[in-house]
Amino acid sequence: MTTAAKLKLCVITPTHWSHLMGGAQYQVKCILEHLVPTAKYDITYLANRIAPDFEPAGYQLEKLGDPKPRWGYLVHALPMYRKLKALKPDLIYQRVAGGHTGIAAWYAHHANARMIWHVAHDGDVSPGRLVSGNPARRFMDQAAIRYGAHHAHAIVTQTRYQADLLREHYGREATAVIGNFHPLPAQAPDKSGPLTVVWVANFKSWKQPAAFQRLAASLHDLPDVRFVMVGAAASGDADADWSRRLLQQIETTPNLDYLGGQSQDAVNELLSRAHLFVNTSLHEGFANTFIQAWMREVPVVSLHVNPDGVFDDASVGAYCGSEERLSQVVRELMQDHSRRSAMGACAYRYAVENHTVANVARLEALIDGNL
Numbered sequence: 001m002t003t004a005a006k007l008k009l010c011v012i013t014p015t016h017w018s019h020l021m022g023g024a025q026y027q028v029k030c031i032l033e034h035l036v037p038t039a040k041y042d043i044t045y046l047a048n049r050i051a052p053d054f055e056p057a058g059y060q061l062e063k064l065g066d067p068k069p070r071w072g073y074l075v076h077a078l079p080m081y082r083k084l085k086a087l088k089p090d091l092i093y094q095r096v097a098g099g100h101t102g103i104a105a106w107y108a109h110h111a112n113a114r115m116i117w118h119v120a121h122d123g124d125v126s127p128g129r130l131v132s133g134n135p136a137r138r139f140m141d142q143a144a145i146r147y148g149a150h151h152a153h154a155i156v157t158q159t160r161y162q163a164d165l166l167r168e169h170y171g172r173e174a175t176a177v178i179g180n181f182h183p184l185p186a187q188a189p190d191k192s193g194p195l196t197v198v199w200v201a202n203f204k205s206w207k208q209p210a211a212f213q214r215l216a217a218s219l220h221d222l223p224d225v226r227f228v229m230v231g232a233a234a235s236g237d238a239d240a241d242w243s244r245r246l247l248q249q250i251e252t253t254p255n256l257d258y259l260g261g262q263s264q265d266a267v268n269e270l271l272s273r274a275h276l277f278v279n280t281s282l283h284e285g286f287a288n289t290f291i292q293a294w295m296r297e298v299p300v301v302s303l304h305v306n307p308d309g310v311f312d313d314a315s316v317g318a319y320c321g322s323e324e325r326l327s328q329v330v331r332e333l334m335q336d337h338s339r340r341s342a343m344g345a346c347a348y349r350y351a352v353e354n355h356t357v358a359n360v361a362r363l364e365a366l367i368d369g370n371l
Contacts, residue, residue, distance in 0.1 A: 006042040009035075009367065010089035012080075012100050014073060016047040016061065018054035020232070021264060022202060023288040024096050024120040027180055031093075032059060034360040035367075044087055046080070048073065073099030074140045081107055089113055091367060094148070097124035102144025105151040116175075116366060117152040121285040125149075125157070125165040146170065154366055158286040159308045176366060181359040182291045184352070189272040189296045191341075195225045195334055198274040198298075200267055200289045201281065203234040203243060211280035211303060211323060213249050216256040218327045225255065225334050230270065232261035271296045275340060276333055277317075278326070281305055294351035297344035301329050316347040 011032070017025035035041055036058035043059035050063055062083065065076040076099065084092070084107045094104045095118040108115035119125055127142050149155065149170035156176050157163045163174035199212040209229065216227035229250065234243040250258045262270070267289075271277065277293035280303045290300050290310075300317035303326050311319035318333075320326040333340045 006040060007091060007368070008087065008089045009041045009043045010084065010087055010092045011043065011045045011059075012064075012092060012094045012104055013045075013047055013096050014098065014100065015049040015096075016045065016051070016054070018051035019047075019049040020202070023180075023285065026264065026288055027120075028095060030181060030183070030357060031360060031363065034357060035364065038364075040368075044089070046083060048076075074102065074144050075099070077103050077106075080104075084111070091116065093118065093367065094152075096120045097145045097148070098141050099144045101148030101152075102146075105148040108153065109151045114153045114369070115148075115151075116154045116156060117148055118156045118363075119158060119162050119166070119285065122162060122165065122283050124285075125162055125169055126283075127169055156363065156366065161308055162285070176362060178359055178362050179355050180286050180288055180291060181355050181357045182288065182295060182351075183357055185268065185272065185295055187272070189298075191273065191275060191297070191344075193273050195222075196270075196274045197225060197227045197276045197278055197330060197334065198230070198270060198293075199228070199278050199280065200230045200271075200292075201279075202232045202261070203239075203246070205234075205239070205242065206282045207231075208280040208282060208303070210246055210249065211326075212278055213246070213253055213256060214323060215278065215280075215327055215330060216253050218323075219331055219334075220253075220255050222255075222331065222334060227253075227256045228270065228274075229256065229258045230260070230262050230267060268292060268296065271298055274298050276301060276330060278330065279303065279305060280326075291351055291355045294347035294355070297341075297348045299333065299340060299343035299347055301326065301333070310350075315343065316350050317343060 013028060015025055017029045045059055045061045046064050048064045065079055080103050090113060092104045092108055092115040094101055101117055105115050149172055154175040155172055156178050157166060157174045158180055160177055163177055166172050166174055201207040203209050212229060250256055271293050277298045277300045279287060282304050284305045286307045293300050294316060302319050306319040311317055318329045320329055
């Protein structure tokens with residue numbers, strides 16, 4: 001009996017999760033943990049930033065150029081093209097918009113391969129939100145994303161809102177809207193410990209960690225409530241002063257603890273004991289931390305983001321819109337055990353119904369060409 005040839009799949013992101021575990025990296029990790037055991041694919045992962053001591057299991061991992069090129073990843077067009085030409089993938093799966101998006105789409109368009117672009121953030125499909133302070137890099141990233149959006153064979157968004165942005169800015173319909181996914185917790189949460197409000201994100205200006213510090217300071221009169229921040233401090237010369245001032249403010253806030261960067265397991269353990277999760281980002285895709293919190297019966301209070309109106313009925317948390325309202329809502333929930341617990345139970349049910357790894361099956365069908 002002849003064994004069917006494996007589909008040659010190339011995954012491309014700027015950063016591998018071994019270097020830094022952000023939301024996009026964690027989603028790709030979940031996808032590979034599902035795809036590798038099927039033994040249907042010959043997988044090669046290309047990334048610019050990889051931990052030097054990381055050993056991949058069940059797939060090949062290759063480095064692409066400089067970790068953070070000044071002019072953006074489009075400058076790696078030639079070496080990336082050469083790698084793709086040598087690999088001859090049947091399909092490219094690309095996540096995190098930028099130079100890679102355009103290069104991958106160009107290769108696929110000219111090499112009779114398929115390409116799936118998976119939108120990782122609202123900013124991926126909102127040209128005005130590209131955050132690079134370098135005008136030349138921003139111009140090149142926009143050009144690459146525009147080409148990728150027009151030539152990708154399939155585009156997956158995390159939310160209906162992202163699909164609307166894709167249509168508005170690039171004239172494309174999303175091939176599929178697939179919500180982010182997480183494995184279910186192995187153990188039930190334990191809420192018997194001290195009342196805790198948690199914030200989790202790598203420190204970036206648009207994540208607004210200072211807003212959480214101000215929240216903790218505004219609620220210093222709640223003696224039994226601790227505020228906890230988790231996330232890697234900002235790196236790079238451009239953010240050095242901002243990061244230093246922020247860490248000083250955190251250190252002088254008595255009811256606020258900063259734990260630095262933590263592993264996914266450590267974050268999940270913290271959330272299993274937490275009572276409220278706060279997000280202060282100006283914009284997001286669909287935050288993985290929302291799902292992690294909900295799966296551990298933790299309501300989410302969001303300052304600015306409300307993906308696809310998930311907070312509209314106030315069953316899984318709350319959308320605030322201002323720091324004054326954020327402080328008010330957090331105060332109310334931390335003083336109302338019954339309401340907070342009911343929200344947590346609803347949040348868990350919502351996550352189980354919408355954000356388990358069962359969602360990977362839809363993406364797998366798209367990779368196989370069956371969606």
